[in-house]
Amino acid sequence: MSNVRVIEINKSVYAANEATADETRAQLREKGTFLLNVMASPGAGKTTTILKTMELLKQAAPDLSIGVMEADIDATVDAEKIQAAGAQAIQVHTGGECAMNADMTRQALDEMDDLPGLLFLENVGNLVCPAEEDVGSMASVAILSLPEGDDKPLKYPLMFSVVDAVLINKIDTREYFGFDDAAVVERIHKLNPEAPVFFICAKTGEGMADYITWLCKRIETFRKNF
Amino acid sequence: MSNVRVIEINKSVYAANEATADETRAQLREKGTFLLNVMASPGAGKTTTILKTMELLKQAAPDLSIGVMEADIDATVDAEKIQAAGAQAIQVHTGGECAMNADMTRQALDEMDDLPGLLFLENVGNLVCPAEEDVGSMASVAILSLPEGDDKPLKYPLMFSVVDAVLINKIDTREYFGFDDAAVVERIHKLNPEAPVFFICAKTGEGMADYITWLCKRIETFRKNF
Numbered sequence A, B: 001m002s003n004v005r006v007i008e009i010n011k012s013v014y015a016a017n018e019a020t021a022d023e024t025r026a027q028l029r030e031k032g033t034f035l036l037n038v039m040a041s042p043g044a045g046k047t048t049t050i051l052k053t054m055e056l057l058k059q060a061a062p063d064l065s066i067g068v069m070e071a072d073i074d075a076t077v078d079a080e081k082i083q084a085a086g087a088q089a090i091q092v093h094t095g096g097e098c099a100m101n102a103d104m105t106r107q108a109l110d111e112m113d114d115l116p117g118l119l120f121l122e123n124v125g126n127l128v129c130p131a132e133e134d135v136g137s138m139a140s141v142a143i144l145s146l147p148e149g150d151d152k153p154l155k156y157p158l159m160f161s162v163v164d165a166v167l168i169n170k171i172d173t174r175e176y177f178g179f180d181d182a183a184v185v186e187r188i189h190k191l192n193p194e195a196p197v198f199f200i201c202a203k204t205g206e207g208m209a210d211y212i213t214w215l216c217k218r219i220e221t222f223r224k225n226f
Helices: A017-031 A046-060 A077-084 A102-110 A157-162 A181-191 A209-224 B017-031 B046-060 B077-084 B102-110 B157-162 B181-191 B209-224
Strands: A005-008 A034-040 A066-072 A088-093 A118-122 A139-145 A165-169 A197-199 B005-008 B034-040 B066-072 B088-093 B118-122 B139-145 B165-169 B197-199
Touching: A017 A034, A017 A102, A034 A046, A034 A209, A046 A066, A046 A077, A046 A118, A046 A165, A046 A209, A066 A077, A066 A102, A077 A088, A088 A102, A139 A157, A157 A181, A165 A181, A165 A209, A181 A197, A197 A209, B017 B034, B017 B102, B034 B046, B034 B209, B046 B066, B046 B077, B046 B118, B046 B165, B046 B209, B066 B077, B066 B102, B077 B088, B088 B102, B139 B157, B157 B181, B165 B181, B165 B209, B181 B197, B197 B209
Parallel strands: A005 A088, A034 A118, A034 A139, A066 A088, A066 A118, A139 A165, A165 A197, B005 B088, B034 B118, B034 B139, B066 B088, B066 B118, B139 B165, B165 B197
Antiparallel strands: none
């Protein structure tokens, strides 16, 4: 069977998620761990994007240690994929919750043997709940895949308002899906004027160089203030 | 601007969603309205599937009146598409809630001028929350699209356990996405042995005949007991 480490999370007893988020962030800062909260619909390509990001970071930031926290309602398939790629991964089961929150993140952090320089949190596949919870991360990104359609920022405005960057994934499927690049960028920037929007294919790495540069800059800034 | 009717829902004050669901169902039964709860991830093709179903039902059940209740966090794009196709549609805004529940459905029903023989509820795009709430429907379906991957029943088991049928959509994109038909059927049937699984392309109507037959049979049974 799978040898993935699974953390069964107890529903948070903290009403004040915000305070817990700041505590979690302080705890991570102390360890020098940059936590990136990765959010998207089910099947938008979160795991594939994380895997390709790790691969590209090996060259861009060879000294950076990387780990992944996989949050799901059930199963361990994503953590297995990450482990198969040779990285540290733990699987968090959210007890049916539709998103991670700061206390759940802390419970999971407490179970990790050592904290890496960059820790991805692959949140539950969902465009609603995860946007409502500060998990204590240093930055967050939303991934929107072409097959989902360019109207998603209209329907799920909070998600596209709270993130630091948006990745538009699966651009290799363009011939199958009507998708208006300019419209999606305009819709995102109406909600979140400063957020960069990267058009990528996580499977091949196409378009990811700018995203890697952006991410490295964020981590560098974090480390300077460390 | 849009002339779509928008219902701003107040968060339910009922703790006992189950009782409200039964009441809502009784209210619908009295009017002879079959409510079908349509659930899926964002961008899986709920609106397109509903539109194609309506088109095919015009031939299969020409006397059946049809309406659509569109539930979203924000926007009216889906209700506009339904109206453009000539059908009755109302837009429900869930006040940030990640799913409809029975009381919210009832609030929306109260705003409808007349209830059709078949009412689609296009739930919020989400594989977690909508599965937890009985909206008072007579049947429910989940749509899973090929680009999302065949592992979704593993990660979101409740959704695939509670529905009466599963539609696997966007089969026309098969060459782009690795998707194991047999594996997904096995994973669904492990959770929900009786649920039929239909492989469809909602855009073209491919594979939808069996689904239409199934739906018509459900509506017929409902009417016999009416």
